[in-house]
Amino acid sequence: MKYPSELKKGANARLITAYDAFFAALVVEAGLDGILVGDSLGNMVQGHTSTLPVTVDDIIYHTRMVVRGAPQCLVIADMPFMSVEVNTDDALRAAGRLVKEGGATAVKVETHFRVIPAMAAMIESGIPVIGHVGLTPQWVNMLGGYRQQGRGMAAKGIHQLVDELVAIGVSGIVLEHVPAALGTEITRRIPVPTIGVGAGPDCDAQLAVLHDVLGLTAKLPSFMSPIGDGRKGAIEALHRYKSVVS
Numbered sequence: 001m002k003y004p005s006e007l008k009k010g011a012n013a014r015l016i017t018a019y020d021a022f023f024a025a026l027v028v029e030a031g032l033d034g035i036l037v038g039d040s041l042g043n044m045v046q047g048h049t050s051t052l053p054v055t056v057d058d059i060i061y062h063t064r065m066v067v068r069g070a071p072q073c074l075v076i077a078d079m080p081f082m083s084v085e086v087n088t089d090d091a092l093r094a095a096g097r098l099v100k101e102g103g104a105t106a107v108k109v110e111t112h113f114r115v116i117p118a119m120a121a122m123i124e125s126g127i128p129v130i131g132h133v134g135l136t137p138q139w140v141n142m143l144g145g146y147r148q149q150g151r152g153m154a155a156k157g158i159h160q161l162v163d164e165l166v167a168i169g170v171s172g173i174v175l176e177h178v179p180a181a182l183g184t185e186i187t188r189r190i191p192v193p194t195i196g197v198g199a200g201p202d203c204d205a206q207l208a209v210l211h212d213v214l215g216l217t218a219k220l221p222s223f224m225s226p227i228g229d230g231r232k233g234a235i236e237a238l239h240r241y242k243s244v245v246s
């Protein structure tokens with residue numbers, strides 16, 4: 001899959017993050033359907049404790065590498081914190097750079113009501129946009145941590161945001177860390193494909209962070225069951241290397 005318009009309702013696409021050419025090529029070899037160059041690179045690659053310090057230039061740098069490793073693949077680049085919020089012109093310029101300089105086929109925006117006009121301007125300018133609701137990690141300081149969103153009455157706010165996204169014509173909507181029942185309800189209700197990250201099994205596509213899938217991270221998000229055991233394997237190999245060369 002190369003274009004976000006190929007993300008279809010019920011198609012069960014499997015997406016994953018990647019941040020460099022090496023892993024992007026492995027993602028393609030494994031037959032996955034698309035790549036997000038997430039601002040999670042702040043935590044996974046840059047050693048930050050949140051995604052907040054990630055810049056537009058960082059995303060462009062990593063998107064270029066990913067596109068080199070997976071030239072035929074759908075590559076979605078994340079709009080980092082404060083690249084969309086200040087004003088529509090700056091947001092449009094930043095989104096354009098992710099496409100022109102990074103080579104992304106679409107951009108993803110952590111969505112709150114304030115950024116809807118900027119997202120609409122991107123779509124009107126020919127940039128496919130993916131929305132992102134539920135847990136939006138760029139709002140960690142407002143949310144008071146990385147907690148599940150959309151429980152009880154809070155579900156209404158997520159439904160409203162989703163409706164705004166459908167109305168402006170987004171190509172997909174990431175639902176992150178919301179109750180599975182809400183993931184199912186939204187997926188059944190809207191014509192746009194949903195992309196679940198800890199939003200239950202019924203979303204139209206699933207997305208996960210590469211380092212979590214490979215088991216490289218020391219702690220998995222609460223909604224994820226272990227899949228790979230890369231951390232153990234990597235440390236064992238490093239120990240073996242140390243003993244072999246000493």
Ligand code: KIV
Nearest residue numbers: 017038039040174197
């Ligand atoms: O940055 C990222 O990796 C993300 C996904 C977890 C949705 O935004």
